[in-house]
Amino acid sequence: MNTEELIAEKIQKGKAYKTMLIFAMGSIVMIFAGLTSAYVISKNRPDWLKDFQLPQAFLWSTLVIVLSSITFHLAKKAIEKNNRTTTSLMLGLTLLLGISFVMLQFQGFNQVIAAGYYFTGSESTITTSFLYVVVLVHIAHLAGGLISLLIVIYNHYKQKYNATQTLGIELSAMFWHFLGFLWLYLFLFFTFYK
16 A cells, blocks of 8 residues: 555544544434433422522533543643643643542542432432433543543554544544533533423
8 A cells, every 4th residue: 555545544544533523423313302301300200309400510520521621622732733732731631620529529529428318229300310320421421531641642552642643642632622612511501401
């Protein structure tokens, strides 16, 4: 194969991976569309909590996930300029922010319990059980995003990325931004849909 054929094959492979990722993200959207639809329908139940407020930790986690999206974007831009130092710094910050997001989510669970609401068991409510399921499903997907990020960091350490080879970072960043957007939607939904 000559150089042009290799470049064309690399471009085609990248398009195929991006298409598969878009289909996967579409499937995840369908999961959350179903969960939020069930939430809307269940809101008419007589045992639904009308005055439930999301804890502050969920607001802080929203800010953290937005910041992590920015740092991931900056990492992608830095590798496109072959700036390995900035890429390393931004990928590391993205990882720290991602872990902070998960910790803040669990802190939010603890704040809900401290307010006297339980997620499971005889003292649970349908409202808090829905919140629990939706947030845990999101955290499960975020675990996939963190694993993807760890693979990107490892590959970056092995110097597999440069200005002409950014596919792994692009795919991982697409998924990360998607997860951030998804959490923002969920946060706004639970905050304003009463």
